[in-house]
Amino acid sequence: MTKKVMIKGDIVDDQTAGFYQFFGMPAVSPSGVADVLNDDSGDDNDNDDDDDDDEELEVDIASNGGDVFAASEIYTMLKNYAGNVTVNIQGLAASAASVVAMAGDHINISPTAQIMIHKAWSQPAGNADDLDHEASILNGIDQSIASAYEAKTGMEQADLLQLMANETWLTANDAVDKGFADEIMFADDQQLQPVNAISHIPPKSAVNKLMNLIYKADKDKDKNKNKDKDKVKPSKKENTTNDQSAELRNSKLAILFDKNQKEAN
Structure with missing residues (x-):
């Protein structure tokens, strides 16, 4: 409850x-x-x-x-x-x-x-x-x-x-x-989605989650580009990128299996 x-x-x-x-x-x-x-x-x-x-x-x-x-x-x-x-x-x-x-x-x-x-x-x-x-x-x-x-x-x-x-x-x-x-809110999650297919069509809720995920990834990428490169060691930057890639991958899996992001991480 x-x-x-x-x-x-x-x-x-x-x-x-x-x-x-x-x-x-x-x-x-x-x-x-x-x-x-x-x-x-x-x-x-x-x-x-x-x-x-x-x-x-x-x-x-x-x-x-x-x-x-x-x-x-x-x-x-x-x-x-x-x-x-x-x-x-x-x-x-x-x-x-x-x-x-x-x-x-x-x-x-x-x-x-x-x-x-x-x-x-x-x-x-x-x-x-x-x-x-x-x-x-x-x-x-x-x-x-x-x-x-x-x-x-x-x-x-x-x-x-x-x-x-x-x-x-x-x-x-x-x-x-x-x-x-x-x-x-209400970003077409509850919109009627008539389907006439023998394959599985992703629900609108999954599509919206993916769009938000892509937006977040793009925003993080832009933020990293604006950082002072002289203050960031290459190894640290590489680790940060790898961590973000792992987070993005886990989030994609969470959407596919209809789990929340916390469970995926």
Whole structure:
């Protein structure tokens, strides 16, 4: 049984969540996510196996963001989750919600959804020294946020900080192209595929997986070309290429045998 976490409404700390609940406003807090992750009520077995710890987890996101540190708590919990985490960006994953999204092992995005990233902000008050101090705090927060994007996309942090400074809105295609998402949802996987043949025709789901695999391989190849050749020893570069070839081969086998990529590796 797959567990489901809903990131809907504002992302707030646990105390503020009580305020939202009182007025019936949608919100998500770290304790609410923890409750789902720790919920074993769906167990039908009384054994002491650790299978429940490896249970699949789906995270549905449609949120304008919220508290940076509450989002950091949620991100950390999802990254520490033992099972596979699939994130589905259904609407807007903005600001802090985009950070939570980066915790997924696999990130899907609806063709009509967007990811918005920007620099953190606050409402400071005080003298010039106070404002300088606040600015240094915000710069540190921006670097922490960019670290989550960097871990997922592989982009340079300086480039990510510039995207954040520009308040960048990413369409589904942009998100996949830059590595913020792995796949666009509903990419004809469920499309009716009438067949009149005596041979086996690959399903659309396998075709789409292959297209995503080819895209990832091409992106990794371009990234290696842009690296400074003087800083990379030939033997290390050769080993990297061999590792990527092995990963590509294993991924192809996973698609053919309808297994997920983790099992293949």
